[in-house]
Amino acid sequence: MIAQDESRRTAQPKDPHAALARARGPRVQWFAYLYILPAFLIIGIFHILPVGYALWLSLQSGTVRRFQFAGLDNYVRALTAPEFWSALQTTLFYTLGTVPFTMALGLGIAYLLFQKIRGRSVYRTIYFMPYIISTVASAIVWAWVFDPRTGLANYALALFGIPAQQWLIEPTGIFKLIGESLQIGVPGWAEGPSLALVGIMIFAVWQALGFSVVIFLAGLGNINVEVYEAARIDGATGWQVFRYITIPLLAPTTFFILVISLIFSLQAFNHIFAMNRSAAQQLGGPLGTTRTLSIFMFQALYEQNRAGYASAIAVLLSLMILGLTLLQFRVLGNRGENA
């Protein structure tokens, strides 16, 4: 093979490696298509094809056995269903109640871990553990913590003289509950997420914390040490270094975690399913106050067997996720690998 390549050349190259590189360079290696074929078959059938099919399905009514063209009916039905908007609101509550806390705590812990302390890897292992453990198993434990009769959460509240709560089976909004105990009237629009959803959010923050710690740690490691040294020499205090050097230089990582967390909270399913089940609630209960968009879509497919309607909801959900992804690309540009 090499002799053939070299015989084509008129001048003998001096460096055999350069000759090899040139020989390999422009030639087309057709068998490469065989190498990528298996991956493309699977991804084509189960990831790319379904996108088109989902769009088609979203225009159909009927069940899996027999579809009928229904135009934009499913979309109209979804967008006019009060459940859709309340699911969107629940998703929004869930996002606002988990993402900022996960990020702030994650950054704080990562920053402390970054201070060249002893046992860093032990702490890291511990903080990351909830992220590894299966959601259903940890939901079982957390549902017990929030059990109204025997749970630790009410035990802890009692230490502060706060009456026992119903937690995962409480559909009343948290701000309304707080307002009632302080005897302040809270208007309906300001009720906030149900206490059941708050319980699930606490569980979700506990689980996702390790992820944000690990990513923030990686981001902190990417900051040039010399910048810190220069700041120290100029007499900056610890807080000033954190506020004026770490935070701005960490911005790409922070933004990356923000968008990823937003996307994952739009997709939230496992936590809610497992916690509902553990608290003996219907999916999305109590009174539908933990029904996020993913749950709403799953119910349309799994409980009502309406594949077209579920697809329409999935398309709407995907548009939101896609918007966030595009925003990420736009802001981060080529710096996406920073995290």
Place this chain on the structure above:
Amino acid sequence: MNRDRFRKQFGNLLIHLTLIAGAVIVLFPFVWMLLGSVKSYNDATTAGFWPREWLWSNYRDAITVMNGSTPCQFDAANPFAILEQCLLLRYFVNTIFVGIAVVLGVLATSVLAGYAFARLNFPGRNALFAILLMTLMIPFELTLVPNFVFMTWFPTPESWLATTFGFSQEGIHNWINTYYALIVPFTASVFSIFLFRQFFRGIPNELFDAALLDGATHLQFLWSVVLPLSKPALVTSALLTFLGTWNALMWPLLVTNSPQMRPIQVGLTQFIGEAGTQVQLLMAGATLTVLPIMILYLILQRWFVEGISSAGIRG
């Protein structure tokens, strides 16, 4: 000078105290689960911390409840029967079998594709790679319903062959409630292809030239030179893939409907209903499913953590 050192040590102490407090909060549910799993019902439902009596039999009872109130018995004459009869074991076997099959599939498809994208020349290489990367933006929810419909269409190969050639009158079975549905759709991963491509690009050209001069084919070079050098990428890809199938819930819920096909997550959601208010049994069941992955994590924690931070993805 002395004062500076004191301040520094005091600062370190504060950091440690904060981190330990956080670690206690993070670990507490695990401790509570382990303690709860050996308590009696009365102990578990009153707020004492330690169990008054250590009821190891909770584990056996949890397994029995999970098994539909029939105890799992080991029969020395027929040692493999227990895998059929004991649902907890069956769940584990399902999960591990599916996990290993998916990991092997992902590694095979991703190593080949990653190698092609990293080292081979072919028309459309960049465009095809860009298409792959774009599929990362497709949310799982969008493909869920179509893939579910596909599962009701696709015939299992063995039932199709048997029916077509007249060996069986049972008819063609679709992929619902089969391992095919749990395995095949997940045997390719864009993330892993990307990971291997990046890794293979870092392998020096000189190695390739040496192999080429020795007359090695690409497959030989890939198998005997590249793969032994790619252990970190292989481990990261395998671990993240395995974790993904281990934690999957929505898809197995949709495509399995008999206890014999359930993976552990779905089995556990079923168990929640069966154990009802028997908290100690719930904790024992949770412990039994958590321990294997926890041990795996403690042994391989460096790989898990570095895999996630290099990937920036959630399992």
